Amino acid sequence: MSRRRGKGSITPYKLKSGTTRWRYQIRVPVDPDRPELGTRPHGKGGYSTSTAADDGLQEALTKLKNNERFGRKTPLLSDYANNWVAGLKLADSTLKGYRKVIRNHINRQLGDIPLDKLTATRIARHYRELEDHGRADKYGKGQPLSPNTVSKAHVILSSILDAAIEDGHIVANPAKRKKTVKPPTTKEIRAAKPEIVVWSQDQLDTFLRWDRDVREDELFPLWRLIAWTGMRRSEALALRWSDINTRTRQLSIRRSTNTVDWTKTKGTKTDRARRIDIDDETLKILAAYKKTRAEISFEFATTEACVFGDDDGQMRSPDAMTSRWARRMDWITAKHPEVHRVTIKGLRHTHATLLLEMGIHPKVVQERLGHVKISITMDTYSHVTPTMQRSAIDLLARGSQG
Template identity: 30%
Template structure:
C-alpha cells in the first residue's frame, strides 16, 4: 500500500477470508483493483465513528424511518461519544466493557443522576453489535468484539402490566364521551389495535354490516412528518367487532359525515375513522397528550398509557376464557409464543379456574369411587 510518510516503512493491508483458496484469490483481486482505482480505504484508518456513520447510511434504506431515527439517536448520543475515536480494527471487548460500565452508573441524557435503564443499555448493545456484524460481513473486521456480551446483558425486569377491568373501561369511556378522544379509546378497547393502527383505519376497511374491520395501515410519526405504512410484521389482519362498537361506529359515521359536510368535504371510503374534525390525520403524539390529560382527570382509575388499552383488551379476552390463538390473531402478533409470553400473568391465574372446572367434571365420580372402595366387602 505504499510507504508510510512518517516512518518510511512499507504499509501492508491484511484480511482473513473464510472459504476456499479461490475465494481468497478473488478477494485479493478485488482489493488490488480498488487500490488501483483509489477506492481502497485502509481498515486500520477507519475509526469507530466513521464506521457507525457509514453503517447508518447503509441501513437507512433497509429499515423504517422511525427505526432509523432511533438508531441515529443511539449512535450520536452514546456510541460515538464513548467509542468513536478508537480505530475500528483496534476496538476490543475491554473498550466496550468500559463504555457499558459507564452507562451502568450514569450517562442519562435527561441530566438526572443514576444509570441508564437496562432496556436502554440492551438497545445500545443491539445497535453496536449489528454495526460490527456488518463490518465482519464486509471483511473489515475479522471478528465482532461485541459478541462476547451476548450472555452478559443487563436483565430487564418486567413490570406488572397496568390494565383496565371491563368496569373501569366502561367508567373511563363514560367520563370522556364528550371528547374527541373517546373514539380512538373505544377502538383500542374494542379491537386491541395499536395507536398507529387506530389512526390509520379508513371507512373502506370497516364493514359494519358484517361487524368486522381490516387492519391494513398504520400512521407513523417521524421528524420528517407523518406517513402511512403497513402494520407491524407487514401483515394485514381481520378483527371482528363487538355489537356495542358497531353501534357506536354507526353513530360516529353519521356525525362525521354531517361535520365534514359543513366544511364542504364529503365522507368517502378513504376518510379516516379517527381523525381531526376536518378529516385530516391526527398526530399520534397529539392523541397521547390528550389521553394523558384525560387520565389525569380520572384519579380513581389506574394510570394507563394509550398502549395499555391494547393490553386491557387482550387481558379481558383471556379472563373470559377466549383461546390465546384468537387473541394472537386479533392483536396481530407474529406468533402465539409472543402472546403467551406477554400475558403469562393472566394465563397463570386461569390455572385456578381450570382446576375448578376439572373438579366439577371429575370430582363427583372420583368421590363415588372412593366411597365404594371404603365399604366393607
C-alpha cells in the same frame, strides 16, 4: 529506475547528507467505494535500497488489487456508525430507533475512539456504565439504563463492527468476545421487564362513561375502539371508513400510521392485514361519529377518509394522541382515584387481559392483536396465567363426578 505506467514507479533521491534513498509511487482510488472520484498519487520513501522500495511497491500493488484503502486513518466509531446507519434499508421507525441508540448510547461515550482502538475491555466497561447511569433522556438523565436497552446497544454496536470488518477497518469484532464484554443475558432482560399495567373491567367502564358523559370527548370513539378491539394506536389512526364492514361486523386492519412521518401510512407491524370482529355497540358509536364527521364536511365521511382524521381530514399525529391521552389520565385520576394511569398501549393490553381472564382461547387473542406467534401473546400476558389456572381448575372440579 522506474516502471511502466499503471504499475507504479521507483525513483532514487538524495538526502542533505548525500545519502541515496529510494521511494515508490503509484496511483490509487480516492475512494475504492466511489470510483467516479478518480485516482490520486500515493507513495512512500525512506528505503535504503531499490529492492526494499520494490518490496514496498509490491505490497501496495497487492492492496490496490484487493481494493483496500491507502493513506487514510481508521475512521472514528461515531463517523463510521453514522455512515453505517445511513446505508440501512429498514422501516422508518426502526431506523429512528437505531439512530437514537447510536446517538445516546454509543457515539456519546465511544464515538471518539478509532475503530481499530476499540477493545473488548472498553466495551465491557461501557455496558457497566450504561447499566449504572446510562439514561440520556431529559426526565431520567443519569439514571440506570434497562438491560433491554443495553442489549439493544450491544446488538447495534456488534452489527456496526461486523460491517467494519467487511470494510477492512478491523480484523475481529471486540463486541463478540463474550467472556470479556458480557452483555445482558436473556434472563436479566426478562427479570427487569416492567409489569404490564392494565385496567379491570370496572375501571375501563368508569373511564369510558366519564370520557363520554362528563368530558364529552370528541375522541371517545377512538378510545372505545382501541379498548374493544386491541388495535395498535397507529393502526386505529390509519383506519378508513372503507375498512369497517357493518354487514359482517368486522374491521379490516390493513395499514398503520408511519410514526416518523405521520402524514404517510405503512403496513401493519407484522406486514400482515387482519380482520377482527367488532361488537354492535362499538359499531353504533362509530356510525354516530361518522354522521358527526359528515356534518363538518361530506369529504370526512367518504369511504377513503380517515375515521379519526383531524379538522382538515388528515391523519392525526400518534405523538399528539399520546399527549392528549396523558391529559385525560391527569383528569380521570383526579376525579376517580380508583382509576390508575395506563398508557394508550395499556388499553390494548387491557383488551387482551380481559379476554384471557374470561377464558377466551389465546389463539383468538393472538389473532385480534396481530401477533405473529401465539408464544408472543402468552409471554406478553403471562400475568394472566394464575387467573387462567384458577378458572381451569374450578371448571375441572365442577365437572368432576367424584
